[in-house]
Amino acid sequence: MIKKNLAPPSNNAFTSFLPLRTKDKHYKFCWDSVLGYLVHILYSKSLFTKNVYEFKGLCEKNFSKNLESDDSGLWDVIEKMYFQNDELFKISPEFLIFKAAGKEIDANSKKLGDMYAGVLNGFTVESSSVTNLNFLEREIKSEFDKFHVSGKKTTPKEFPTYLPFISEYFKKDLHFLNKKPHYLISNFNAVIRLYGFLYISQMALSINNWACGEPKSEPCFFILDNEKASEERSQVKNCGYDKIRDHLEYLYPYLFMNEALQEKNNVQPLWKLFDEINDSHIDGLNNFGEDFIADRTERKWYNTELNWQRSEDKKNVLAQLLEASHSQFHRRKGRLSTYSNTAVKGTLLNILDPFIQNRKRGGNVLAFNQDYIVLLTNLVIGEREKLRFHEVIKEFEARGVYFDKQSQQNLVDFYERMGNVVRMSDSGDAVYVRPTV
Structure with a gap:
């Protein structure tokens, strides 16, 4: 592990764990490319050079062979249904690989993608289910598999993870989401933004604890985006945005x-x-x-x-x-x-930004909007029918998301407005939360 011949490097560059570099231009990411790059790793698919238009040509050829002569206009209908307005990407999460295929992925997005490869730490999933696809979509998916060398897998390069506990939850959540492919497709970008925040924020909060062994979840307090961030909320003030900002410099x-x-x-x-x-x-x-x-x-x-x-x-x-x-x-x-x-x-402005809000006199705070709350709630409940509210909070905290008592009460109110709360009694311990997916 430690070099045998140690000598001071001529510069301060590094390439492991995070995409941190020293010029503003290095933080211009294409999130579509990052998503496509992650999909290629998650599903063990090679990054091919052909683009979606070439794939459409193969589909047209395949459908034309199988269509009756008097159905010659059917391809035009299929083309409009699935090859316009990004409808193709709604068939299967694997199709999102096209967002990074057919062109050279830019260096910044690849470095960020490598960070996610580290969080995955060699984890892959099987091809997503086709049971909910209609016969046209199954034909297109079948053509995709043939287009992709009949589903030939590539051995993913393993990147080390700095935070094993975040990696385990990322794997667990992706395994669950892969069983809900349409929900995954709708939320894939939000998932990678969420875990990008969790990985970097928790690494920042634990970076000075290197002598304490394998990192564990560190308190990091958020509010709901419709809440006020008053000065007397000490946990939000002292263990939120300001703490992350201070620790990032290390x-x-x-x-x-x-x-x-x-x-x-x-x-x-x-x-x-x-x-x-x-x-x-x-x-x-x-x-x-x-x-x-x-x-x-x-x-x-x-x-x-x-x-x-x-x-x-x-x-x-x-x-x-x-x-x-x-x-x-x-x-x-x-x-x-x-x-x-x-x-x-x-890092703050281009990776962590979805969870940072400026409250003017209150300064910057960490906040979850309703969409991210619903997503995170569905992830922590997973395949269970329901989960006690205090267990939901523990699952949040295990991933690095903390709420003080005031935010927790607002969270219960939010769940009740959504209609996914079950009260077995007036006791707080008997409040159950149901998933929405």
Whole structure:
């Protein structure tokens, strides 16, 4: 895991876990391409170069062979039904691969797609069910499978995940959604935006806990988008947007240093790296720390003098290395703060943005709109008929979504307006929530 020959890198770039880079242009993503890229990984389908128009030609040829001569106009009807206004994508989630096929996916979207590949961590699902498709749709799906080399699978490249608990819930939720293909199609983009937020926010909140072992869900408080965010709601104020914003600044420097210490093709999470460090690594890490500070000092990337303190304690050694990396980007200690700020702002404005609202005097808060609440509720209940409200809250929290008592009461009111609450008694413990799918 740790490099045998450690030497300070000439730059601070890294490629593992997150698509963080240092220029504004790096945060211009095509979410359709990201979705298509994720579909190709999730369903083990290769990213072919043919586009949807070539596929339409194959379908026309197939239907023309099977149609009676006096049905020659039927293809025109089929074409209008399924090859206009994105109706093709409503047949099966697998067809969304066309959003990334037929063209070279841009580098920014691919890097973001690789983040989701890491969250999937090698997980795949079987082809979605065709039981609810009509005979025309089944023919088109059959042609798609033949078009895709008769459904030939590719072995997905496994990317390591930084947060195993988020990966497990992502897999569980996608497994459930794959059984509800039409619901998945309607909500696929929302699912990836939701899990993009959960993965990055939870990584930010846990990045400084690298000495505590495998990460667990950290409190991250939201409100419903129709609520007021008053100052006295301390959990929303202290463990919401501001906390994430403050912790995001550690992601770039810490993940860079984490990668700089490891072999290129075997980069593990920082918390796992710490666990793997043993006595045989200590001298090399101390020497690397001295060399790294000397290199960055010579480049004038520090505003203040840093001195390496040799130590035999692995926690102290790794803490110094991370501080040496972070200091380059610190607004007072280093000269590279602009680059780190770009990564933070790019992440907030282009990946986490669906869950951030500005409340003017109240500042920015984390908020769920009604559509995301319904989606998340359906995911946590899954295939169960109903779930106790307090168990729904626990499932939310396990995924990294927390609500204070006031928001929880508003959530019950919202469910009641929707008509998916079952009260077995006046006791709060006897409030059940039903899914809407």
